[in-house]
Amino acid sequence: MINRFIQRITVLAALALMLLNPLEAEAADRLQDTGDRLVIVIDPGHGGNNRGTLENNHEEKFMTMITARAMYDELIKYDGVEVYLTRTEDVSMTLEERAKFAESVDADFMFSIHYNASENHELFGAEVWVSSVSPYNGYGLQFGHEFLTEAKEMGLLVRGVKTRLGDEGDYYGIIRESVKLGVPALIIEHCHVDNERDMDYCDSDADLKAFGIADATAAARYFGLSSSELGVDYSGHSLAEASATSFNSLTKNDDTEPDVCEIALETGDDGRPVIRDGVLAVNVTAADYDSPLMYYSYSLNGGATFSEREIWPGCDALTGSYRDTFRLELEIPDGTKPEIILRAYNPYDLYTDSNLLTVPWAAVEEPENGSLPSRENQDGTVPAAGGTVLSPTGETAPEETRERPGTTTFQPAFSEQAEEEQEVSFISFLKLCLVFVLLLFIVFFISQYLSYRKRRKRRRQHRKELGDSRNQQR
Numbered sequence: 189m190i191n192r193f194i195q196r197i198t199v200l201a202a203l204a205l206m207l208l209n210p211l212e213a214e215a216a217d218r219l220q221d222t223g224d225r226l227v228i229v230i231d232p233g234h235g236g237n238n239r240g241t242l243e244n245n246h247e248e249k250f251m252t253m254i255t256a257r258a259m260y261d262e263l264i265k266y267d268g269v270e271v272y273l274t275r276t277e278d279v280s281m282t283l284e285e286r287a288k289f290a291e292s293v294d295a296d297f298m299f300s301i302h303y304n305a306s307e308n309h310e311l312f313g314a315e316v317w318v319s320s321v322s323p324y325n326g327y328g329l330q331f332g333h334e335f336l337t338e339a340k341e342m343g344l345l346v347r348g349v350k351t352r353l354g355d356e357g358d359y360y361g362i363i364r365e366s367v368k369l370g371v372p373a374l375i376i377e378h379c380h381v382d383n384e385r386d387m388d389y390c391d392s393d394a395d396l397k398a399f400g401i402a403d404a405t406a407a408a409r410y411f412g413l414s415s416s417e418l419g420v421d422y423s424g425h426s427l428a429e430a431s432a433t434s435f436n437s438l439t440k441n442d443d444t445e446p447d448v449c450e451i452a453l454e455t456g457d458d459g460r461p462v463i464r465d466g467v468l469a470v471n472v473t474a475a476d477y478d479s480p481l482m483y484y485s486y487s488l489n490g491g492a493t494f495s496e497r498e499i500w501p502g503c504d505a506l507t508g509s510y511r512d513t514f515r516l517e518l519e520i521p522d523g524t525k526p527e528i529i530l531r532a533y534n535p536y537d538l539y540t541d542s543n544l545l546t547v548p549w550a551a552v553e554e555p556e557n558g559s560l561p562s563r564e565n566q567d568g569t570v571p572a573a574g575g576t577v578l579s580p581t582g583e584t585a586p587e588e589t590r591e592r593p594g595t596t597t598f599q600p601a602f603s604e605q606a607e608e609e610q611e612v613s614f615i616s617f618l619k620l621c622l623v624f625v626l627l628l629f630i631v632f633f634i635s636q637y638l639s640y641r642k643r644r645k646r647r648r649q650h651r652k653e654l655g656d657s658r659n660q661q662r
């Protein structure tokens with residue numbers, strides 16, 4: 189109880205701090221001074237033996253080439269810019285070689301083109317990795333905002349402009365090696381090729397080219413370029429507020445899990461949780477003091493399995509904002525006794541699990557026929573559960589959360605459970621058989637023993653009779 193109180197207080201304090209000191213980016217001038225001659229290097233990631241991501245029938249080294257060439261073709265339409273590619277063929281190149289090439293042409297920026305995939309195919313969205321070293325961190329943040337704004341308009345989840353630290357400073361070699369040579373560099377991870385939500389963005393060559401054009405437009409906006417051919421002029425375009433000298437908090441490598449994650453059942457007037465048409469409402473309270481919350485998933489079976497990831501309501505990695513409370517409607521499969529856990533993820537995919545909520549059926553509104561739902565009705569096919577987010581006012585939630593209503597599939601989880609139950613009953617059947625066989629053995633041995641005793645008794649009797657007759661003979 190006291191713990192909860194302290195958590196609530198810390199959430200409130202964090203909110204107050206955020207209000208006083210908003211992370212929201214404001215319009216600003218470009219931090220980077222490029223001089224008269226502007227040189228841009230585009231680096232199609234991977235190549236040769238280094239094939240990159242191979243998920244979902246894609247080969248990243250070819251994808252990056254299509255996007256990089258489209259970016260090149262678009263950028264040369266702008267006035268006063270020299271553009272180079274680190275490679276034009278399917279060849280292996282070390283990260284040092286790429287950095288050295290950028291240095292050799294006196295590059296103002298190197299953009300490394302990539303496509304992403306995650307181990308469990310859970311992640312989706314676009315992100316930009318930048319240097320943690322100033323002033324490159326500030327340059328990266330300003331460009332990253334331009335690209336991710338485009339990605340957001342395309343409908344992708346924005347995973348932020350981020351830094352990742354390793355033992356030698358910047359974790360990603362292309363950034364580290366370039367910065368060593370004084371060349372600003374960053375990585376654009378356009379989308380996740382292995383997640384259903386992002387697949388449509390990278391399916392065809394046309395998709396990959398569209399990303400290249402978005403990259404070029406972001407660069408044109410960042411450098412304030414104009415193109416008579418395209419009829420655009422970005423010379424007055426203002427960029428996100430960033431600092432050249434100090435590290436930008438929005439890009440911070442967050443290595444701690446979200447700080448608060450709590451769920452409570454929404455209750456009716458009688459104080460009991462209400463389930464209507466198989467839907468149960470849960471109120472979520474969560475906070476991460478370092479970065480915006482990005483995804484959530486939930487478990488209805490006490491954490492054995494979790495749903496697919498959903499976008500955290502109000503998540504905006506460009507401003508660092510998210511909703512710290514929301515109402516989640518959970519579809520509870522007929523006849524199950526839900527054990528609910530909510531998992532909150534930050535942009536570095538670190539997560540915190542909420543408290544466990546158990547809902548005894550007795551506390552839940554009874555179905556119309558007056559009897560409690562029973563497992564027998566299930567016949568192995570359980571309706572899929574889906575989560576929908578409602579705003580506190582009861583309206584339907586922001587667009588991104590409505591994109592795929594109720595598509596979270598819990599079916600595999602529950603069919604697994606059904607399988608497990610089947611397995612369990614098979615094992616108990618085996619046990620019964622064993623007991624039966626044992627009983628048979630015991631009966632067999634007892635009967636054997638009894639007949640042995642009978643035979644012995646008969647033999648003894650026989651011998652006695654023989655002895656008697658012998659005595660009679662004497």
Ligand SMILES: [Zn+2]
Nearest residue numbers: 233240302303
């Ligand atoms: Zn890659």
